[in-house]
Amino acid sequence: MGEPRHAAALPPRPTSIALGISLTCLAFFLFSALDTTAKYLGESLPVVQIVWFRFASHVVMAAILFRLWKRPHLIRTRRPGLQLLRGCFMLGATVFNFLALRHLQLTEANAIMFATPLTVVILAGPMLGEWAGRHRWAAVIIGFLGVLVVTRPGVGGMHWAAFLSAAAMLCFALYTVTTRMLTATDTIEGLLLISAVVPTVVIAVPAFAVWEAPESPAIWGLLLMTGVFGGLGHFLLTKAYAVAPAPTLAPFSYTQIVWMTILGYLVFSDVPGIYTLIGMAIVVGSGLYVLYRERRRGTAPGEL
Template sequence: MSADLTDPRPHRPLLGMSLRLLGVVCVSIMFIAGRTADARGVHIFETLFYRQALAVPVVLGWIAMTTGLGSIRVRRIGAHATRMVVGVTGMALNFLSYILLPPAEAVTIGFTMPIFGTILSATILKEKTGIHRWGAVLVGFLGVLVTQRPGAGALFSLGVVVAIAAAFMTACVSLILRRLSRTEDPGTIVFWFTFLSLPPLGLGALLYGGAHDPVTWGLLALIGISGGVAQICLTGALRWAPVSVVLPMDYSSILWIALFGLLIGQGWPQAATWIGAALITASGLYIAWREHLHGRQPPSA
């Protein structure tokens, strides 16, 4: 989620970075809980439905305490519907990537989102993209190749393809948000994304859902609540600091995912994953810095 937020209060970079970091931790918890729920027999439709449904009260409470419930009046319902379809597709692919891949590898490939954002900005928005940013794109994709340990077998597994597709869809969402934020309040964007997704996801949950034990229901509740809190923190961070300041916090997610992965018995990431993550992170941060120099918002989700 991203938006240009104009606020009369002074910038508080430390607060913005802290909120972004908390949001990243919540996102990490959400995906690890989603992976664990899948291992306990939860269908992806159920995971997505409870992710959205349980986030609604959290989001509404946030809106009520900030801009007021009247701010959810919609101006461009068609654009919100498009954002919902693309956003839910990206969310589903992200959850699946954490199910199909070791968590640290999934989050590392997810770091390629700013790289796809650069490509889409150049091809769709026709933004000027110089040799520096294209060089960063190449370094980022080199990082993906490193994570796959060439020579260790098949270069791209289904999980890797899903993770790359997830990063691409998230970059598409960032472009949609960039346009929506020109006329819509951030709270409005978050609310309608969540609300519009409930009918189709609810139907899927009815068709593929089932009974669960208390621990599994607790995991689904954790997915929804942590996801809602993450949306609030990631968006709220931008009220106090620009994207270029808070974006580096996103890359700490590999540390949180690695630690949470240890808790569910995934083991410590291999050296190739850390090297690839370093290359992709450097690429993303360099793209963000170049965007900052040229006065554009780097893609942020």
């Protein structure tokens, strides 16, 4: 795809790594809140309507926040084709994930999504020139094993909707990598806006074809919050990948399993079992190990 070679330049400083990790963890908390809200709304509204409102409100919020009417240059891009492709990856990840959430519990629907870091590490080498070292690979694989402890695939069978989560995972991994590629040429504000404009336009006709009026002001409020959770989350994630290498940040997306478990219990009364608790400990430990390694050795660009 003609990726930029910025990754081979000066290595990021330790403060940049710490900032990137913090932003990533906060972003995945917001994504967990988004998924929880979408699952709740999916009980009464069509998925395509929720998806459209999520992106439309995202566009409005970002346009107001960045005062787009005074700064139209923000949505200009040097790589329109890659921006369009990135927006489609974001749309695919959202549609497939929201569909899966109609049939699976929060932790079940997102379990396969936790393979995203492993996929990002695989793609980051050939697409970004950011080759992971053995310690990063170990952290990602151990974190993924923690997810397997939680989900225990093969025990009791796998729901067909798991394939929707797999499709969402692949789309989100590609979205993550293309985000890193575009940070070299486009502004963060532009990345945030364009990634929402593309899905809003693409899915507008199907959304209005099945439109159902929300039953209460509370439902309207939750629809608006999908844009806030999603827009702010992707802003923080885009900022994180602008200041730190993708393989370093990848394991920290596993922290989402902690948020999903907590929110699943609070909102849907899903009680985590012993395997969930053990798996969460493994996942968090893998992320903390990466942070420890980064702080111990500074920030060399290649190996960890």
